[in-house]
Amino acid sequence: MTPPAPPRDPGPPSATAPKAATPSWSRPVALVVAAAFFMENLDATILSTATASIADDFAVVPAEVGIAVTAYLVAVAAFIPLGAWLADRWGARRVFLAAIVLFTLASLACAVSGDLVQLTSARAVQGLAGSMMVPIGRLIVLRSTEKSELIRAIAYLTWPALVAPVIAPLVGGLLTENLGWEWVFLVNVPVGAALLIAAWRVVPVLPRAPRARLDGVGLGLVVAAIVAGVVAFELLGAGASAVSGAGLLVVAVLLVVAASRWFRRVAHPLLDLGAFRIPSFRVTNLSGSVYRAVVNGVPFVVPLLLQDGFGWSPTEAGLMLTWVFVGNLGVKPFTTPLLRRFAVIPIVTVSTVGLAATFVGAALVSADTPPVLIALVLLASGVFRSVGFTAYNTLQFADVPPERLGSANTLSSITGQLAVGLGVAVTALVVRVADGALGTSGPGDPTGYRIALVVLAALALVSVVEGLRLPRDTGAALRSPSR
Structure with missing residues (x-):
C-alpha cells in the first residue's frame, strides 16, 4: 500500500499568526522515535562484542578496532548542533527521515567494509546520521506534547537508552558467533527500512524556526x-x-x-546557553550527566567482572546482565504513576541511593555467590536505574518554555551523549589505575572491577547533592491537575 503523501511544510510561522495550541501527545510518534533511539543506542555499544572477530578478519590487533568505536561516539556528539540547525532550516520531519536513510546506508557500508579504514569511515557517517536522528526525534515529541503529558511521552523515549546497552553484549555475541560480525550492522537494514516507512506515515510536520546563518x-x-x-x-x-x-x-x-x-x-x-539559567535544566544536565555516566558504566564493568574475574563465558555474562533489562522493563508500568503521584526530587534521591547500594552489592559478590543472588542484585539495579533515568529525563524539560525547547534539547543531547562515552571511559580508567596501583591485573582477579563499582556508587551519590538544593515542588507542572 502506498503511504499517503505528507503534508506540505508550512515554512516559518508568521509573526502575526495566532499561536497554535500545543497538540496532545501522539503514541505512534513516540514509538517511532523510541525505535530510532533504540537502533542508535544499540549500535553505539554492540560493536565491542565483535571486536575480536573484526580484528581477526582485518589482520589487526583488537585494540586498533577501538578507533571505529571512537569515531562513532565523536561524530554523534560533535554534530548534534549541526542537526539542530538543519532542523530549523529544512524542517524537523525532513531531516529526521533523511537521517534514518543515511544511518541505514551507513550500516550497510560498515557490513561490507574490507579494512579498518573503510569501517571507521562508515562508522563516522553512522555517527553523523545518529547525531541528527536521535535529538531531532526527541524534539519532534517535545514540541508535540503538553507539559502535563510529558511524563508519558518521555517514558517511551527513556527505555531505549536503558535497554540497548544492557542487551547489546548478548545480541552482539549471538550475531557474531552464529552469523558473523557483519550482521551486527546488517540487522539495521531491515529495521531502518521499516522505521522509515512508519516515520513517513506518522511523524508530523512542525513549524520551522526563523532561518539564521550557520x-x-x-x-x-x-x-x-x-x-x-x-x-x-x-x-x-x-x-x-x-x-x-x-x-x-x-x-x-x-x-x-x-x-x-x-x-x-x-x-x-549555534548553541543558546540560556537554558542553563533554568535551575531544573541545569541540575539535570550537569549533575544529571554524572548519573547518566554512572548508569552507562555498569553494563561495561559487570560483564568484565563476571568474565575476567570469575571465569564466566561471554554468553553467560550477557545472560546474567539481562536481569538489569528485566528490572528496567518490569518497573516501567509503575514509573508514570509514580512520577504523577510524588514530587520528582525525592524520587530521584531515593532511586539514586538505591542504585548506589546495588553497585556496592555487585562489588561484594564472588565466584562462589549463588547466581540467583547476583541476578537479584542486578534486577534491583535495573529497577532503580529505570526510575531515576526516567525522572531525570522528564524533569529536565519541566520548566523550559516552548521558545527554548529547541536549544535546550540540543544542549541536553550533547551532554547526554558525552555522558555515555565518558561513563565507559572513566570506568575503564578506574579499573586500569586500580590494577596498576595494586598490581592485581590479570584473569581471575576481580579487584579492579570491584573498586570501579564502588567508585561508581560514590559518583552516583555525588550526582544527587545539587538536586537536593532545588525546591521540593520542582517539576510540579508535569503532574496532571488533581480531579
Whole structure:
C-alpha cells in the first residue's frame, strides 16, 4: 500500500499568526522515535562484542578496532548542533527521515567494509546520521506534547537508552558467533527500512524556526572541543599515553571556555546557553550527566567482572546482565504513576541511593555467590536505574518554555551523549589505575572491577547533592491537575 503523501511544510510561522495550541501527545510518534533511539543506542555499544572477530578478519590487533568505536561516539556528539540547525532550516520531519536513510546506508557500508579504514569511515557517517536522528526525534515529541503529558511521552523515549546497552553484549555475541560480525550492522537494514516507512506515515510536520546563518566558528569550536575531550579520555585509559591525554584534556577545557564566550557574543549562536539559567535544566544536565555516566558504566564493568574475574563465558555474562533489562522493563508500568503521584526530587534521591547500594552489592559478590543472588542484585539495579533515568529525563524539560525547547534539547543531547562515552571511559580508567596501583591485573582477579563499582556508587551519590538544593515542588507542572 502506498503511504499517503505528507503534508506540505508550512515554512516559518508568521509573526502575526495566532499561536497554535500545543497538540496532545501522539503514541505512534513516540514509538517511532523510541525505535530510532533504540537502533542508535544499540549500535553505539554492540560493536565491542565483535571486536575480536573484526580484528581477526582485518589482520589487526583488537585494540586498533577501538578507533571505529571512537569515531562513532565523536561524530554523534560533535554534530548534534549541526542537526539542530538543519532542523530549523529544512524542517524537523525532513531531516529526521533523511537521517534514518543515511544511518541505514551507513550500516550497510560498515557490513561490507574490507579494512579498518573503510569501517571507521562508515562508522563516522553512522555517527553523523545518529547525531541528527536521535535529538531531532526527541524534539519532534517535545514540541508535540503538553507539559502535563510529558511524563508519558518521555517514558517511551527513556527505555531505549536503558535497554540497548544492557542487551547489546548478548545480541552482539549471538550475531557474531552464529552469523558473523557483519550482521551486527546488517540487522539495521531491515529495521531502518521499516522505521522509515512508519516515520513517513506518522511523524508530523512542525513549524520551522526563523532561518539564521550557520555559526561556522561555533560549530568548529564545538567539534574541536568534543573530539579533543573524547580522544583525551581514550589516551588516559591507554596508560602509556596518559600524559598526552592529560594535555589534550586541558585543550578540550580551553576550547569549551572559548566556545562559551563566543556563544555569548555572537548574534545568532549555534548553541543558546540560556537554558542553563533554568535551575531544573541545569541540575539535570550537569549533575544529571554524572548519573547518566554512572548508569552507562555498569553494563561495561559487570560483564568484565563476571568474565575476567570469575571465569564466566561471554554468553553467560550477557545472560546474567539481562536481569538489569528485566528490572528496567518490569518497573516501567509503575514509573508514570509514580512520577504523577510524588514530587520528582525525592524520587530521584531515593532511586539514586538505591542504585548506589546495588553497585556496592555487585562489588561484594564472588565466584562462589549463588547466581540467583547476583541476578537479584542486578534486577534491583535495573529497577532503580529505570526510575531515576526516567525522572531525570522528564524533569529536565519541566520548566523550559516552548521558545527554548529547541536549544535546550540540543544542549541536553550533547551532554547526554558525552555522558555515555565518558561513563565507559572513566570506568575503564578506574579499573586500569586500580590494577596498576595494586598490581592485581590479570584473569581471575576481580579487584579492579570491584573498586570501579564502588567508585561508581560514590559518583552516583555525588550526582544527587545539587538536586537536593532545588525546591521540593520542582517539576510540579508535569503532574496532571488533581480531579
